[in-house]
Every structure is written in structure tokens, then in C-alpha cells.
Amino acid sequence: xxxxxxxxxxxILEYLAPYNKILLSGCGACVTVCHAxxxxxxxxxxxxxxxxRQNIGKPLxxxxxxxxxxxxxxxxxxxxxxxxxxxxxLSVSCGVGVQTLTRHFPTTQIYPGVNTTxxxxxxxxxxxxxxxxxxxxxxxxxxxGVCPIARCAKQLLNGPCGGSSNGKCEIKRxxxxxxxxxxxxxxxLGQLHRLxxxxxxxxxxxxxxxxxxxxxxxxxxKV
Amino acid sequence: xxxxxxxxPEIQGEPMSPxxxxxxxxxxxxxxxxxxxxxxxxxxxxxNHLELVPVPCSGRIETLYLLxxxxxxxxxxxxxxxxxxxxxxxQGNVRLKSRVGYAKQIMGKIGLEQERLEIFHxxxxxxxxxxxxxxxxxxxxxQLGPNPGKxx
Numbered sequence: 308x309x310x311x312x313x314x315x316x317x318x319i320l321e322y323l324a325p326y327n328k329i330l331l332s333g334c335g336a337c338v339t340v341c342h343a344x345x346x347x348x349x350x351x352x353x354x355x356x357x358x359x360r361q362n363i364g365k366p367l368x369x370x371x372x373x374x375x376x377x378x379x380x381x382x383x384x385x386x387x388x389x390x391x392x393x394x395x396x397l398s399v400s401c402g403v404g405v406q407t408l409t410r411h412f413p414t415t416q417i418y419p420g421v422n423t424t425x426x427x428x429x430x431x432x433x434x435x436x437x438x439x440x441x442x443x444x445x446x447x448x449x450x451x452g453v454c455p456i457a458r459c460a461k462q463l464l465n466g467p468c469g470g471s472s473n474g475k476c477e478i479k480r481x482x483x484x485x486x487x488x489x490x491x492x493x494x495x496l497g498q499l500h501r502l503x504x505x506x507x508x509x510x511x512x513x514x515x516x517x518x519x520x521x522x523x524x525x526x527x528x529k530v
Numbered sequence: 531x532x533x534x535x536x537x538x539p540e541i542q543g544e545p546m547s548p549x550x551x552x553x554x555x556x557x558x559x560x561x562x563x564x565x566x567x568x569x570x571x572x573x574x575x576x577x578n579h580l581e582l583v584p585v586p587c588s589g590r591i592e593t594l595y596l597l598x599x600x601x602x603x604x605x606x607x608x609x610x611x612x613x614x615x616x617x618x619x620x621q622g623n624v625r626l627k628s629r630v631g632y633a634k635q636i637m638g639k640i641g642l643e644q645e646r647l648e649i650f651h652x653x654x655x656x657x658x659x660x661x662x663x664x665x666x667x668x669x670x671x672x673q674l675g676p677n678p679g680k681x682x
Contacts (some may be wrong), residue, residue, distance in 0.1 A: 354594065357601060361679050366681070
């Protein structure tokens with residue numbers, strides 16, 4: 308899922324300085340799971356913002372709403388009536404949700420309340436780690452289910468760099484070496500021979516973000 | 531320990547409007563609630579503006595509850611929880627500690643004094659400590675003045 312972190316409080320206060328009535332829009336999907344912008348996290352941020360503004364003598368009225376998925380127009384449009392009542396929107400959904408509101412509410416200022424950070428997994432309660440970079444051409448079948456694009460600092464496709472020690476990355480000592488993980492898992496699966504296959508260079512300019520924003524179109528699903 | 535029915539001194543002339551802090555006290559049902567009942571039975575002196583909120587375990591308290599109490603008019607928030615390693619649900623008071631820590635971080639950003647939020651660990655038979663702590667907290671809050679972030 309998409310992982311995000313709330314933006315620094317002072318930065319959000321700065322965005323909202325010109326306003327006295329806003330909507331804080333959360334999202335019931337990914338940012339709820341990583342506790343950055345769900346209903347509860349939104350309520351907590353709203354409470355803190357109201358008190359901070361009260362404290363400086365400039366009260367801020369905040370309406371709160373959390374569509375099930377802010378990145379889906381059907382849910383985002385539920386905000387239509389509320390948006391008509393406010394001067395601006397603080398969206399604590401990911402960057403996709405912010406842009407869904409931007410597209411559908413062209414005359415309303417939408418501010419991001421979180422930094423969208425990565426596609427990741429919950430490794431323990433309160434800890435998330437990056438697992439996918441949405442490169443557009445998955446090679447997990449060749450790397451024993453461990454992604455060297457997302458998890459190797461150098462994004463190496465054919466074995467380790469030689470800088471790791473004791474299974475840890477030389478760039479970030481607390482991070483597991485992706486190629487150590489790939490080797491260990493291949494060994495436990497009895498598939499070490501697969502590591503002799505050469506993985507060709509990725510076509511970054513074709514399948515990934517390097518050639519601009521990507522689009523998926525399914526003719527059978529269009530209405 | 532003073533009694534709740536002690537008459538407060540009155541000053542002649544101008545009617546006094548002293549600041550009496552409002553305290554919201556979350557009480558774990560395994561410790562804070564019995565202690566509060568004991569304090570009440572013993573008729574111990576307690577702050578005038580006190581709202582007790584019973585919770586099944588201090589681990590039930592979310593960071594949002596603490597901020598909402600402050601936003602909703604409390605000058606101070608206290609959580610009466612069981613002693614550490616004595617939680618009926620094992621980790622409840624440990625979780626509370628993390629959440630109170632997080633709430634204090636947020637309070638720092640808002641510009642609220644951290645003394646406005648505190649955990650007090652106690653046992654079921656700590657009625658006297660319960661009342662004494664609340665009186666001390668009320669005195670401390672009186673010195674701090676009204677919560678500048680409350681919206682009432």
C-alpha cells in the first residue's frame with residue numbers, strides 16, 4: 308500500500324494562515340493503514356490545528372470528512388457540498404487523492420497535509436518499509452520474491468555490489484542487503500541455479516516513470 | 531488532607547472571580563476508579579472542576595481523547611493508570627505511555643505547556659494519593675493559567 312507521513316505541523320499551519328474555515332479531508336484507504344491521514348489521524352490533526360490557531364488568537368473552523376477512497380471520483384465527489392462551505396481544503400490523503408480533488412474542484416485551493424513516501428509493507432506495528440517502486444516491469448519471479456529495485460540502494464539486477472557486510476547494506480547499515488535476502492531465499496527454495504540467469508537492463512524509458520506519467524486503459528471497463 | 535466540605539475564605543467587596551482550573555481525569559477501572567470511589571467515600575478534598583472519565587483500561591485511551599479533552603475545555607488532563615507491569619491487560623499502561631508522549635509532542639507544537647497532561651500510576655487502595663495528586667495538579671494549573679488552546 309501507499310505509505311505517507313504527516314507534513315511538519317508548522318508547514319501546515321503556514322498553508323492555512325490566510326483562512327478561517329477549511330475542510331480537512333482524510334482518506335479511508337492506504338493513509339488510514341499507515342496512520343497518516345485516516346479518520347482518527349485527521350481528527351487528531353484537526354484538533355491540534357484548532358488549538359494552535361486558538362492559541363494565537365486566530366480561530367480556525369475545521370470541517371472534517373473522510374471519504375472511503377479519496378482517489379476515486381465516486382467517493383471524492385461526496386465532498387462537493389462541504390467544499391462549497393469552506394475557503395480551502397487540507398487533504399491528508401496521498402498525492403493521488405489530492406490531485407483527484409484538484410481535478411474535480413478547479414476553483415478550490417487544495418493543500419497536501421502529508422508527504423506521500425513509498426509503496427510499502429507493515430513490518431511491525433508502527434513500522435513500514437519500502438517494497439515496490441512501481442517500476443512497471445516486475446521481476447520478482449527472478450529474484451526469489453525480493454525486489455532489488457526497491458530494496459537495493461544501487462538497484463542492482465545481477466548480484467550484490469560487494470560492499471555489504473554481515474548481510475547489511477553499506478549505504479544504510481540498518482538495512483538488509485537485498486541481494487543477501489535474494490540469495491538466502493533462493494537457497495531455502497532450492498533455486499540457487501536461477502541466480503545464474505542474467506536479468507537484462509530495465510527499459511526505464513518505456514515502462515517506468517522516465518517517459519512521463521503512465522496510463523492504463525482497459526477498453527472492456529470503459530463506460 | 532483537607533475535606534471537600536471545608537468552607538473557602540471569602541473576601542469582602544469586589545466579587546472574586548478566581549481561575550479554577552478544569553481537570554479531566556481518565557480513570558482505569560482497575561485502579562483509578564476504585565481510588566476515586568475511596569476518595570469520595572472518605573470525603574477527601576478534590577478540585578471543584580473535575581470530570582472523571584472511567585475507561586476499562588488506560589490502554590483504551592487514544593491520543594485523540596487527550597487532545598479532545600484539552601480542546602473541549604480542560605485546563606489539564608490526568609490519566610490514573612495501574613502501576614507498570616501491573617496491567618490486567620498486560621500492556622495497556624505501556625501503550626498509554628507512548629500515546630501520552632505523542633500527545634505531549636503535539637502539545638509542544640501547539641504551544642501548550644506539557645504539565646497540562648500527566649499520568650499518575652496508582653493502586654485500587656490509593657484514594658488519598660488520588661485526591662492529593664489532583665489538588666497538587668489543580669494548584670499547578672492555577673499557576674499556569676487557563677489553557678490557551680481550549681475552544682469553549
